[in-house]
Amino acid sequence: MKLTRREFVKTAAATAAGTALWPFLRNASATAAPAADLTVLTWSHFVPAADDELRRQAEAFGRARRVTVRVDTLAMGDLPAKLAAEVETQSGHDIVLLMNYSTALFKSQLVPLNDVVAGVRRQYGDFWPFAREASQDVGGEWFSMPWFYTPAPGNVRVDYFKRAGAPTPDTWDSLLTAAPKLKAIGHPIGLGFGHHGDSNDWLLQCMASFGAMAVDNKGRVVINSPETRRVLDYVRLLYNTMPPEVIGWGGADNNRWILSGVGSYTINPISIYVAAQRDAPEVARNMDHVPPPAGPKGRFSTTTVYTLGVWRFSRQQALAKEFLRYLFAPANYHAWIEASGGYNFPLMREFEVLPVWKKDPKLQVILKFGAWMHMALWPAPPSGKAQQVYDSYIIPDMFARAVRGASNDDAIAWGEAQLRKIWG
Amino acid sequence: MSTKAAPAPRLLRSAGFWQTSREALAGYAMVGPAVLLLAGLVGVPILMALYLSLTNAQVGRPGVFIGLANFLALGRDSIFWATFWNALVFTGAAVSLKTVLGLAAALLLHQPLVGRQVYRGLVLLPWIIPTAFSTLGWWWMFDPLYSVINWTLIHLGVISRGLPWMAEPVLAKTAVVMVNTWRGLPFFAVGLLAGLAAIPRELYEAAQTDGAGPLARFRFITLPLLAPVLLTIILFSTIMTISDFNIVYVLTRGGPMNTTHMFATLAYQVGLVSGELGRGAAISLFIFPVLLVGVFLLLRVVRRSEVAGT
Numbered sequence: 001m002k003l004t005r006r007e008f009v010k011t012a013a014a015t016a017a018g019t020a021l022w023p024f025l026r027n028a029s030a031t032a033a034p035a036a037d038l039t040v041l042t043w044s045h046f047v048p049a050a051d052d053e054l055r056r057q058a059e060a061f062g063r064a065r066r067v068t069v070r071v072d073t074l075a076m077g078d079l080p081a082k083l084a085a086e087v088e089t090q091s092g093h094d095i096v097l098l099m100n101y102s103t104a105l106f107k108s109q110l111v112p113l114n115d116v117v118a119g120v121r122r123q124y125g126d127f128w129p130f131a132r133e134a135s136q137d138v139g140g141e142w143f144s145m146p147w148f149y150t151p152a153p154g155n156v157r158v159d160y161f162k163r164a165g166a167p168t169p170d171t172w173d174s175l176l177t178a179a180p181k182l183k184a185i186g187h188p189i190g191l192g193f194g195h196h197g198d199s200n201d202w203l204l205q206c207m208a209s210f211g212a213m214a215v216d217n218k219g220r221v222v223i224n225s226p227e228t229r230r231v232l233d234y235v236r237l238l239y240n241t242m243p244p245e246v247i248g249w250g251g252a253d254n255n256r257w258i259l260s261g262v263g264s265y266t267i268n269p270i271s272i273y274v275a276a277q278r279d280a281p282e283v284a285r286n287m288d289h290v291p292p293p294a295g296p297k298g299r300f301s302t303t304t305v306y307t308l309g310v311w312r313f314s315r316q317q318a319l320a321k322e323f324l325r326y327l328f329a330p331a332n333y334h335a336w337i338e339a340s341g342g343y344n345f346p347l348m349r350e351f352e353v354l355p356v357w358k359k360d361p362k363l364q365v366i367l368k369f370g371a372w373m374h375m376a377l378w379p380a381p382p383s384g385k386a387q388q389v390y391d392s393y394i395i396p397d398m399f400a401r402a403v404r405g406a407s408n409d410d411a412i413a414w415g416e417a418q419l420r421k422i423w424g
Numbered sequence: 425m426s427t428k429a430a431p432a433p434r435l436l437r438s439a440g441f442w443q444t445s446r447e448a449l450a451g452y453a454m455v456g457p458a459v460l461l462l463a464g465l466v467g468v469p470i471l472m473a474l475y476l477s478l479t480n481a482q483v484g485r486p487g488v489f490i491g492l493a494n495f496l497a498l499g500r501d502s503i504f505w506a507t508f509w510n511a512l513v514f515t516g517a518a519v520s521l522k523t524v525l526g527l528a529a530a531l532l533l534h535q536p537l538v539g540r541q542v543y544r545g546l547v548l549l550p551w552i553i554p555t556a557f558s559t560l561g562w563w564w565m566f567d568p569l570y571s572v573i574n575w576t577l578i579h580l581g582v583i584s585r586g587l588p589w590m591a592e593p594v595l596a597k598t599a600v601v602m603v604n605t606w607r608g609l610p611f612f613a614v615g616l617l618a619g620l621a622a623i624p625r626e627l628y629e630a631a632q633t634d635g636a637g638p639l640a641r642f643r644f645i646t647l648p649l650l651a652p653v654l655l656t657i658i659l660f661s662t663i664m665t666i667s668d669f670n671i672v673y674v675l676t677r678g679g680p681m682n683t684t685h686m687f688a689t690l691a692y693q694v695g696l697v698s699g700e701l702g703r704g705a706a707i708s709l710f711i712f713p714v715l716l717v718g719v720f721l722l723l724r725v726v727r728r729s730e731v732a733g734t
Binding site: 392397 | 482567591592677678680681694695697701
């Protein structure tokens with residue numbers, strides 16, 4: 001009796017523990033077995049063919065080196081949280097995609113890539129200054145490998161502008177003159193105010209071209225300025241010509257706006273055109289790309305800058321560096337740009353000679369972007385704080401408040417308070 | 425199973441003590457793994473969140489102890505207060521809607537209709553489909569260019585121009601409550617249906633003989649006997665609604681202008697996306713007291729109905 005009871009207890013406890021823990025044990029062994037030697041985390045590309053090409057190169061690299069390389073993709077908006085989680089748990093991928101100021105944000109977690117970058121620079125020449133900022137090049141220390149950026153021209157429906165009797169816009173003023181006419185013919189312009197990089201980008205470049213800035217080059221919050229008030233007034237007028245849904249627009253909404261044949265103008269990388277050539281030839285035929293609008297202080301552009309970093313906790317740092325070099329072998333880099341239809345744009349002038357941009361007159365303008373381009377919060381010093389401002393969408397929210405009825409003072413006061421929470 | 429043995433006869437008491445303790449040991453052994461798992465998967469994270477909320481930790485930087493500064497900063501933050509009210513209003517509106525509509529659905533499904541089994545199966549669909557997936561479907565139905573809801577309303581002549589569902593705060597909030605209600609309705613309907621099935625038919629027959637009409641029968645038989653089930657379901661749903669993440673995250677991402685955040689999505693936005701781990705943890709802890717009260721009430725109801733059942 002005694003023995004059976006004790007036995008029963010033992011068996012019951014063991015079974016219970018085993019049952020409860022079984023899924024975890026099984027998972028642990030399952031992830032351990034087919035694990036890749038090298039893992040890469042990047043975004044789900046707006047031009048999916050580019051991801052296919054990247055995976056093809058990863059496979060080829062793996063075959064040559066007798067290793068497995070796995071490329072994982074994630075929606076752009078989900079990347080910041082994923083990177084944060086990987087840093088906090090000190091586990092995850094070896095190579096990760098870093099956007100804008102993310103390199104600065106995660107600097108202490110990243111392996112310096114000076115040797116890789118030096119090799120690429122020796123071979124192809126130097127990067128644009130904004131790429132150095134993105135990769136946190138301070139005194140020759142590169143914490144990520146500049147990969148590409150996506151020049152964002154004005155996407156114009158030439159036929160609608162003609163029908164409305166307006167010239168294609170070269171300045172913010174001419175855009176504002178054209179906008180009501182386009183609204184009148186049922187094809188309004190559309191620029192988003194939602195929580196997406198596109199909203200940050202067009203508003204920040206608009207601010208810059210009016211001489212307004214969120215933070216100056218000394219890191220002081222200077223959003224409360226007459227220039228910001230002027231931009232708020234301007235954007236309010238522009239918003240009145242747009243459909244109300246622009247307030248909630250995400251990254252794909254302005255693409256659909258043009259692709260549907262309704263919209264006449266937006267600011268976006270050339271992914272709309274690339275998609276239109278495939279899915280909406282009528283739209284592709286009638287659209288063109290123009291420089292970003294100029295303002296009283298000049299012509300400015302900002303858009304996402306993409307770099308690749310290697311985590312310090314990675315156990316495959318040497319292999320990761322080798323893979324980065326492999327991606328920059330001319331044949332590979334070119335094939336990957338071709339696959340993206342020219343959307344992936346190099347961060348060094350020497351690479352801008354590819355036929356993909358030369359053969360299409362509608363893509364000529366993006367070859368000029370290097371000179372107009374700045375990091376998003378320019379002239380603020382590149383830092384993790386800048387990335388936090390970008391990821392918190394303070395600028396789009398401030399403008400959304402203003403165009404929906406808040407006074408300039410209230411909108412600025414709100415924006416300034418939010419900026420100070422981050423910048424102090 | 426009870427861990428308290430019935431009082432043993434006096435003669436055997438000393439042996440009984442050992443037996444009881446061995447029995448208790450078996451009980452602990454069986455409960456142990458579950459408790460350990462809970463402690464590991466729930467207890468540790470809660471303690472971590474408590475600790476983080478008292479620091480200025482950022483992603484990749486441990487941070488130092490700053491006392492209640494995060495909570496004080498939240499008290500001054502307009503986005504946090506908007507979220508606080510959202511949590512109350514969303515939960516209140518969605519749970520009320522689910523209660524009324526769920527009860528109606530349960531009463532309908534309880535009727536001896538032809539093909540009742542099919543309807544009962546169909547009603548469960550919103551509950552079975554993964555939330556992220558079904559919410560994407562809703563997101564598409566609210567899309568400014570292709571909204572089937574706008575299309576219907578325009579063709580019915582209700583509106584002349586499409587509503588900007590995700591751009592107008594009031595509409596976006598309505599959309600979140602609508603989707604949450606749609607998603608949680610089956611839980612109410614099926615739960616209450618089970619409750620209805622458990623009410624003895626004789627009660628209705630007796631009432632009918634005494635001349636009670638349908639309303640009186642609902643008021644004096646159905647509702648009181650359904651109350652324990654109803655209460656349990658409402659409490660469960662409150663807990664799940666107030667801590668919801670998926671629907672808001674997929675549908676609005678907290679927008680427009682941070683007007684549709686719930687605690688969970690704001691904590692995610694601040695803590696992980698913007699990297700302010702400490703402040704994010706502080707936000708997430710605000711759900712905790714609400715859940716604590718909810719669980720306390722829930723357990724009371726469950727215990728009372730258990731007592732009533734025995």
